[in-house]
Amino acid sequence: ADNVFMITEDDTRHIWMATKEQSLVKLRSESFSYYDDIQGLGATTVFRLFEDHSGKMWVGSNEDGLYTYSRGEGSNGGVSRAILNGGAPFKQPVAVIEDSSQRIWVGHYLGATCLVNERPVKTILNGIRVRSLCADSKGNIWFGTWGNGLYKDDGKTITNYTIQSG
Numbered sequence: 001a002d003n004v005f006m007i008t009e010d011d012t013r014h015i016w017m018a019t020k021e022q023s024l025v026k027l028r029s030e031s032f033s034y035y036d037d038i039q040g041l042g043a044t045t046v047f048r049l050f051e052d053h054s055g056k057m058w059v060g061s062n063e064d065g066l067y068t069y070s071r072g073e074g075s076n077g078g079v080s081r082a083i084l085n086g087g088a089p090f091k092q093p094v095a096v097i098e099d100s101s102q103r104i105w106v107g108h109y110l111g112a113t114c115l116v117n118e119r120p121v122k123t124i125l126n127g128i129r130v131r132s133l134c135a136d137s138k139g140n141i142w143f144g145t146w147g148n149g150l151y152k153d154d155g156k157t158i159t160n161y162t163i164q165s166g
Contacts (some may be wrong), residue, residue: 008049016057018046024059024069035069050096052104058083058096065089066096066106068118085113085120095133097141105141107133112143124158125151 003020010016015027024035024046048060057069059080066083082089085108095107104115107130113123125143132144143151149162 005045005047006049008051010051010057011055016049018049018059020045023061024049047092047094048096050098052098053102058104060090060093060096060106062092065091066093066108081118083115083118085123092129094131095144097133097135099135099141100139105133105135107131107143112141124153 004017005020006018008016017025017027019025022034026033026035045062046059047062048058050058052058055071057071059067059069061067064082066085066089067080068083069080083106084090085106090106090113091109093106093108095105095112097105099105103121104118106113106115109129111123111125111128112130112133113120115121125145125148128148129146130143131146134142134144136142139155141153143153145151149160149165152159152161
């Protein structure tokens, strides 16, 4: 792949790459595996990869939205599953994290959505393009946005930090 957007290592020490040309690629023992024939993983452009506490890989693509991929055994090769936001695909899910309560947060074109058991339970920062996420050691969730600064959610209050606010 000429355009690699993200690289991560899974719990089995395999290297995964989010690419523009070959979608999702895994490097194992100097051999590449391509996942472009698995539903949702054949998107032209994969931007985000994230492995949660259970070993499930979350895959965010520009065209197809958000999918999970669970590794399979033998010839099964694994199963992918579309994760929907109110019945529709996530638009540009470019940030995915897991918080200390094992909830998944997705930063996307229209805000940030919290998922429990792969289902949305709340969306915050509606209409704000969330580009990056961080769950810190104190339990805060940080949201980096496109043009609206930095936000912090401490579970009670959402605070916005911008150049103007200092």
